[in-house]
Amino acid sequence: MTLEALAGALRHHPSIRGKLAIAGATGALGLHHESIGRPGDDAAILPREGGGYDLLAGEGFIPQFVAADPWFAGWCGVMVNLSDIAAMGGRAHALIDQVWAPSPEAARPLMQGLRDAADAYGVPIVGGHTNYGSPALGLAVTVFGSADALITSFDAEPGDVLLAAIDMRGSYRPPFDNYCASLDVPPARLRGDLALLPELAESGLVRAGKDISQGGIVGTALMLAECSGVAVTLDVDNIPLPADVALERWLRTFPSFGYLLSVKPDEVGAVRAPIAARDITVAEIGRVERGSTVTLRSGSQSALFWDWKREPYIRPTVAEPAHA
Structure with missing residues (x-):
């Protein structure tokens, strides 16, 4: 080639x-590169009084990916969010998940992937939103972190x-x-x-x-x-x-x-x-x-x-x- x-x-x-x-x-939300949080970075930057920064990031996953490999999708829900915080020069502190599924049984491998990754990386899942009335699996994950110096x-x-x-x-x-x-x-x-x-x-x-x-x-x-x-x-x-x-x-x-x-x-x-x-x-x-x-x-x-x-x-x- x-x-x-x-x-x-x-x-x-x-x-x-x-x-x-x-x-x-971002345009539909009225956001631009000078908006609070500065869209375009791997995580939103919120300066703290007294110095340092809080960081927020989130990931939503395409349905085909979640359906094809739900355990791995759960693992990635944690992994990619932690990567976003690290990319900003930060350390992650906690995650929340948003899960949609037809039933608890259908959600089980997805939930297990989330849990396994949170345990492996040492960052807790502290809550979220779960809906067992959805016709298909769906996943989004949000992470909170902080940084003393930014990338x-x-x-x-x-x-x-x-x-x-x-x-x-x-x-x-x-x-x-x-x-x-x-x-x-x-x-x-x-x-x-x-x-x-x-x-x-x-x-x-x-x-x-x-x-x-x-x-x-x-x-x-x-x-x-x-x-x-x-x-x-x-x-x-x-x-x-x-x-x-x-x-x-x-x-x-x-x-x-x-x-x-x-x-x-x-x-x-x-x-x-x-x-x-x-x-x-x-x-x-x-x-x-x-x-x-x-x-x-x-x-x-x-x-x-x-x-x-x-x-x-x-x-x-x-x-x-x-x-x-």
């Missing part, structure tokens, strides 16, 4: 284009190095593009891995980044670029790739532990060291630049993936680039 074909395949894939709905939803989607700057930190000690969970490295893992490892992000934030080494979510590496790089008002060039030759996985699939994969971190060049070594010490793969995969594009590069060739100024991605209105 040529680089142009790769960029085109990614640009038109449903997992990438699904994020376009975010702009419509945000709005602070990547031209000249930064883009690092990818991904736990590649896993495999795909069929039939979707979910790469899971969190099952059958000691709880201490799961908790210690998530603790890396607030530690990096509190050290002042990382101020900008996002967790790699639906849309994968390329979609997440685009969201980070758009929120920060910058361009990103991804060096696809430098992106670590699991054995026997096609690059196109990997670039849109949702890993159970994966983050893009925008780091000053002279701080790359200090950021990489604690991540690598936990056997998490970390690599320099790109650069932050002036402009509004996300570009794929391989050797001397390059291909445009997206220009968020010409086609906004997750924001209903886009201000002039901060670093044009």
Whole structure:
């Protein structure tokens, strides 16, 4: 596949284009990037009197995913919310769930997945809402956390190095593009891995980044670029790739532990060291630049993936680039 074909395949894939709905939803609610909570980040930021920040995030799950693998959907309901809080430089404190099901029996594997993940990660489910009168399974989960120092989607700057930190000690969970490295893992490892992000934030080494979510590496790089008002060039030759996985699939994969971190060049070594010490793969995969594009590069060739100024991605209105 040529680089142009790769960029085109990614640009038109449903997992990438699904994020376009975010702009419509935030616009319908009258929200924008300067609203309280600052939509566009992985969690809403609520400054606390006296210092620090409360963080709120939530995830709703597509019905096909919940129906196909209800236990794993429950597990992910916890896992992805905790990842969102960590991506902000925060620590999660509590979760609430919202479950719809035809009966208690139908909900049982979903509930068990929620419980198993909450136990593994050490973050309690403290309540929620349950409806056993629904014709099908449905799931949403909300998380509360806090941070002393933030990692945000709005602070990547031209000249930064883009690092990818991904736990590649896993495999795909069929039939979707979910790469899971969190099952059958000691709880201490799961908790210690998530603790890396607030530690990096509190050290002042990382101020900008996002967790790699639906849309994968390329979609997440685009969201980070758009929120920060910058361009990103991804060096696809430098992106670590699991054995026997096609690059196109990997670039849109949702890993159970994966983050893009925008780091000053002279701080790359200090950021990489604690991540690598936990056997998490970390690599320099790109650069932050002036402009509004996300570009794929391989050797001397390059291909445009997206220009968020010409086609906004997750924001209903886009201000002039901060670093044009």
